[in-house]
Amino acid sequence: MRGTVRPQIKGSNSEPGRYFSLNFFLFLEKFLSERCPSTRNPPDESTPNPRPGSGGIDIRKPTARKGLRLTSDHELQVLEVNKRFYAALEALDLPQMSEVWLHEDWVKCVHPGWGLIVGWDNIFESWERIFRHTREIRIQLSYVTVKIEGLLAWVCCLENISNRFGEGIETAQAFSTNLFMQQDGSWLLIHHHASLTPPSNVQPSAATIQ
Numbered sequence: 001m002r003g004t005v006r007p008q009i010k011g012s013n014s015e016p017g018r019y020f021s022l023n024f025f026l027f028l029e030k031f032l033s034e035r036c037p038s039t040r041n042p043p044d045e046s047t048p049n050p051r052p053g054s055g056g057i058d059i060r061k062p063t064a065r066k067g068l069r070l071t072s073d074h075e076l077q078v079l080e081v082n083k084r085f086y087a088a089l090e091a092l093d094l095p096q097m098s099e100v101w102l103h104e105d106w107v108k109c110v111h112p113g114w115g116l117i118v119g120w121d122n123i124f125e126s127w128e129r130i131f132r133h134t135r136e137i138r139i140q141l142s143y144v145t146v147k148i149e150g151l152l153a154w155v156c157c158l159e160n161i162s163n164r165f166g167e168g169i170e171t172a173q174a175f176s177t178n179l180f181m182q183q184d185g186s187w188l189l190i191h192h193h194a195s196l197t198p199p200s201n202v203q204p205s206a207a208t209i210q
Contacts, residue, residue, distance in 0.1 A: 075146045078153040081187045082146075082178055086139050092131040098124065102181060102188040110193040112161075112174045136164040151182045159194060173197045 081100055088096035101107065105119040109126065117123050140160040147154055159174045179191035 072148075074148055074153070078146055078148065078155060078180055078187050079144070081180060081189070082144075082155045082157075085178065085189060085192075086141065090137055090139060092134060092137070094124070094127060094131060097127050100189050102183065102190050104190075107190045108193075109191070110195075112159075112172065112194045112196045134163060134165055138162045153180045153182070153187060154178065155180070158197075 084096070085100045088100065101120060101123065103120040105121075107118075107120055107123065109117045109123045111117075111126065111130070114126070117126050138161070141157045142160065144155065144157040146156075155178045157176050157178075159176050161172045161174065163170050163172075174194040174196050176192070176194040178189060178193075180187040181190045182188075
């Protein structure tokens with residue numbers, strides 16, 4: 001990556017190559033609880049379940065149902081980039097992951113159970129390590145919300161994770177905030193923060209690796 005020498009990245013002290021560590025639990029900060037209340041309160045029964053093949057994302061379609069806000073074109077664009085981010089993660093595809101990020105030295109990333117990673121070169125190396133140590137990963141998203149303010153947009157969601165490494169499988173859930181910035185007409189990821197939830201905080205996910 002441009003011939004630079006990258007500092008060592010510190011992840012979980014016991015599972016440095018995993019996307020998440022079950023030994024490290026953090027609640028998402030005040031930002032998430034204020035900006036994305038739907039991640040704390042389950043949606044009403046009228047909220048549809050994600051369809052197979054939808055990338056695990058539940059986007060409520062415009063209907064005449066009372067109180068349902070229509071999704072704007074810009075919000076749909078942001079949600080599409082968010083979907084591509086998780087598609088790259090599931091595919092363990094570094095070039096695809098690289099396409100959705102802004103390549104600057106100030107972008108930030110916090111994987112579940114990891115410390116803060118600053119700069120695209122270091123973030124790229126972290127994905128490289130995760131992909132190298134992961135046989136298969138599936139992430140089903142729920143409680144997805146999107147907000148746009150000027151050139152910035154953020155998507156909040158709950159990640160239902162199934163991770164295969166070696167001969168084992170682990171499952172977990174994490175609250176995630178993905179922050180995007182519009183540049184030259186495209187939305188690019190500038191911050192990914194995922195925090196694991198204690199098992200009692202959210203109902204267990206039905207998502208499993210088949």
